[in-house]
Amino acid sequence: xxxxxxxxxxxxxxxxxxxxxxxxxxxxxxxxxxxxxxxxxxxxxxxxxxxxxxxxxxxxxxxxxxxxxxxxxxxxxxxxxxxxxxxxxxxxxxxxxxxxxxxxxxxxxxxxxxxxxxxxxxxxxxxxxxxxxxxxxxxxxxxxxxxxxxxxxxxxxxxxxxxxxxxxxxxxxxxxxxxxxxxxxxxxxxxxxxxxxxxxxxxxxxxxxxxxxxxxxxxxxxxxxxxxxxxxxxxxxxxxxxxxxxxxxxxxxxxxxxxxxxxxxxxxxxxxxxxxxxxxxxxxxxxxxxxxxxxxxxxxxxxxxxxxxxxxxxxxxxxxxxxxxxxxxxxxxxxxxxxxxxxx
Numbered sequence: 001x002x003x004x005x006x007x008x009x010x011x012x013x014x015x016x017x018x019x020x021x022x023x024x025x026x027x028x029x030x031x032x033x034x035x036x037x038x039x040x041x042x043x044x045x046x047x048x049x050x051x052x053x054x055x056x057x058x059x060x061x062x063x064x065x066x067x068x069x070x071x072x073x074x075x076x077x078x079x080x081x082x083x084x085x086x087x088x089x090x091x092x093x094x095x096x097x098x099x100x101x102x103x104x105x106x107x108x109x110x111x112x113x114x115x116x117x118x119x120x121x122x123x124x125x126x127x128x129x130x131x132x133x134x135x136x137x138x139x140x141x142x143x144x145x146x147x148x149x150x151x152x153x154x155x156x157x158x159x160x161x162x163x164x165x166x167x168x169x170x171x172x173x174x175x176x177x178x179x180x181x182x183x184x185x186x187x188x189x190x191x192x193x194x195x196x197x198x199x200x201x202x203x204x205x206x207x208x209x210x211x212x213x214x215x216x217x218x219x220x221x222x223x224x225x226x227x228x229x230x231x232x233x234x235x236x237x238x239x240x241x242x243x244x245x246x247x248x249x250x251x252x253x254x255x256x257x258x259x260x261x262x263x264x265x266x267x268x269x270x271x272x273x274x275x276x277x278x279x280x281x282x283x284x285x286x287x288x289x290x291x292x293x294x295x296x297x298x299x300x301x302x303x304x305x306x307x308x309x310x311x312x313x314x315x316x317x318x319x320x321x322x323x324x325x326x327x328x329x330x331x332x333x334x335x336x337x338x339x340x341x342x343x344x
Contacts (some may be wrong), residue, residue, distance in 0.1 A: 012110035017090035023082040026132040030062035042066035067127035072150035076127035077112035079105040079157035080134030102323040103311025108157035115335035141298035148301035159311035163288040170247030170276035178266040183235040191235030198239040204261035213248040
């Protein structure tokens with residue numbers, strides 16, 4: 001039986017944030033959402049998402065899809081159930097909600113469900129897709145893309161300050177590995193320092209002139225992790241760095257520049273690529289450029305993508321994550337307005 005009572009997105013955000021769901025531990029929040037949506041009259045599917053093969057945590061995790069029994073939805077709202085660590089308990093005051101996931105992306109889940117229920121009541125064919133693993137490798141989105149529902153549009157939710165994204169930067173994750181020969185540091189001529197090689201590579205990377213796209217901005221490069229060697233008095237025979245480049249176009253020239261920077265000094269392993277994406281404007285809605293990546297490239301079979309959500313990416317992934325209650329309620333109205341414009 002359909003639950004005809006109005007859904008409170010603030011109350012639902014509170015409930016969702018009480019469930020810890022850092023990446024690989026999405027099972028309980030998926031169970032909660034599936035039960036909630038069944039109780040509100042949706043046809044619900046829970047699809048298993050595999051855990052990583054190495055060091056896999058215990059417990060299942062899911063994608064949760066809810067939609068009309070038939071026919072296919074015209075439009076699907078989607079975002080992710082997982083959060084980055086560490087878990088931060090929920091709290092609130094009169095104006096804001098605080099805690100892990102309030103903006104990225106459990107408040108968005110609540111806003112999307114509230115909007116979808118209003119649209120369903122108005123006669124639109126709407127679906128909801130909540131996935132696991134976005135914060136690591138988009139494992140849930142990749143699994144969902146194997147079984148699309150035939151929707152024309154996909155409205156993906158990420159913190160965009162309630163502005164429609166015209167583009168989303170891509171990402172290129174790279175590992176640089178240098179090798180050498182171990183020796184006593186008092187006799188460096190007897191060894192070959194992998195750390196010294198890697199430092200030279202990293203200096204070249206920081207000096208690179210990376211591509212710029214006029215209406216989007218520059219590519220950016222971050223050296224996120226460095227490790228190697230054993231002790232200050234030992235010549236290092238191994239060293240490694242993890243690097244992430246934010247793409248504003250084709251990755252080919254960036255790949256070529258990275259390979260040239262490492263030539264003769266280190267091996268290069270391209271471990272992940274998420275492509276740069278452009279999206280449409282919609283009359284009357286404010287716009288922005290998302291400098292971050294999303295699940296959108298991995299959901300290519302779910303319809304034309306759009307990106308919109310409440311909250312600021314500047315506080316997501318930080319100890320200060322928060323979301324204004326007013327902004328959450330405004331997002332519900334924006335989602336309804338956008339869907340109606342697309343489906344008119």
